[in-house]
Amino acid sequence: EHSICLVEGEMVDGVLSVKKIGHPLYETRKEAIDAIGLQNSDIFGAIPTISELGRLQKEEENHWEDGMFVILSDVHLDDSKVLEKLEKLFKGFSTFDILPVFIFLGDFSSRYPSAVTENANNTIMGYFDDLASTICKFPKVAEEGRFILVPGQNDPGIGSILPRSKIPDFFTGGLRSKVKNVHMASNPCRLRYFSKEFVLGRIDVLTKLRRNSILTPDISQDVMEDNDDDDDKMKRDGVRESSPKNESNPHVKHAIKTMMDQGHLCPVPPSSLPVYWNHDHLMRLYPPPSAVILGDKSSERHFETYHGDCDFLNPGPFYSDYGFLVFRPMDMDNRDRMKSDVEFSFI
Numbered sequence: 001e002h003s004i005c006l007v008e009g010e011m012v013d014g015v016l017s018v019k020k021i022g023h024p025l026y027e028t029r030k031e032a033i034d035a036i037g038l039q040n041s042d043i044f045g046a047i048p049t050i051s052e053l054g055r056l057q058k059e060e061e062n063h064w065e066d067g068m069f070v071i072l073s074d075v076h077l078d079d080s081k082v083l084e085k086l087e088k089l090f091k092g093f094s095t096f097d098i099l100p101v102f103i104f105l106g107d108f109s110s111r112y113p114s115a116v117t118e119n120a121n122n123t124i125m126g127y128f129d130d131l132a133s134t135i136c137k138f139p140k141v142a143e144e145g146r147f148i149l150v151p152g153q154n155d156p157g158i159g160s161i162l163p164r165s166k167i168p169d170f171f172t173g174g175l176r177s178k179v180k181n182v183h184m185a186s187n188p189c190r191l192r193y194f195s196k197e198f199v200l201g202r203i204d205v206l207t208k209l210r211r212n213s214i215l216t217p218d219i220s221q222d223v224m225e226d227n228d229d230d231d232d233k234m235k236r237d238g239v240r241e242s243s244p245k246n247e248s249n250p251h252v253k254h255a256i257k258t259m260m261d262q263g264h265l266c267p268v269p270p271s272s273l274p275v276y277w278n279h280d281h282l283m284r285l286y287p288p289p290s291a292v293i294l295g296d297k298s299s300e301r302h303f304e305t306y307h308g309d310c311d312f313l314n315p316g317p318f319y320s321d322y323g324f325l326v327f328r329p330m331d332m333d334n335r336d337r338m339k340s341d342v343e344f345s346f347i
Helices: 029-036 050-062 080-093 120-136 139-144 169-178 205-211 228-237 244-248 250-262 277-283
Strands: 006-012 015-022 069-073 101-105 146-150 181-184 189-193 196-202 291-295 302-306 310-314 323-328 341-346
Touching: 080 120, 101 196, 101 291, 120 139, 120 169, 146 189, 146 196, 169 181, 205 250, 250 302, 250 310, 310 323
Parallel strands: 069 101, 101 146, 146 181, 196 291, 291 310
Antiparallel strands: 006 015, 069 323, 189 196, 302 310, 323 341
8 A cells, every 4th residue: 555556457348457466666776876867866965976986986895894884773771781781792892993883773762751750851861871871981982983873763752753853962962972973863864885875764664564555465475576577687686685584584575575666665654654745755765775774673683685786684673682783885705895794693
């Protein structure tokens, strides 16, 4: 529901007899950029020419060893065990010569105090102050580390509409004053890394898509094979996965295919997910980004490369088993700039 479909059939006596129905054909990032032009596809306005794109790709190759992102989702700062595990995380990375970029996806509390509760604002500020205190135990991390915080649907803000603005500065003042490089981002947001573009978000997409499905997906068939063109692409490009357990949950594959083919992070009716239309471009996935990093606790953690083109990652909820994801945009083994390296770790 609320998606674009391609229908093939025969019109007889004013009645369309449908033989096939499916998503629009997927275009790779290169195909999309070639079709609409580089300037029209660069939301940052940072790559004006093809030559500049080539220069950035060369720089990316030269710094391939330095690019690392540590990604956590559902980091509940009101849980003392979570803070303890974060301390171990920072301790481990504090010995690195070049620190990774730490990406924290909400929610940042298991349960926020009610707005009418006494000292509710001070309690919320205390959560982020505790994070700052944990980071500051490691001076190198506090001084040189870069942090990106993306709010969840239940974090402080205005309503449940998306895109969601950053967590108000009122609550994060202590964190930003103690830790040098903290970026409070919107949900979703976009990140430029040399020539690559990443989409970061915290949305429980799988639940919403299944709730709004008119037909139950046929999980007995490979969802990647829905037309002849896609079959040819799969044979040429393939799909890379992080673990065999993804094969037992084809609903995840259906969700990824729906988002990528529809070119939108959550193509559901506004009644299920209100969208602020003036900023809907943040939700779009056309042209496809280099990677989509989406915290979704309704889905198991996973990593796939859709059509050999766009990485799709879910780090899973950190509070449940203290697992996180290490993402390198370039594979350290083969130095192929078209492939990334992903590792799931636990504390």
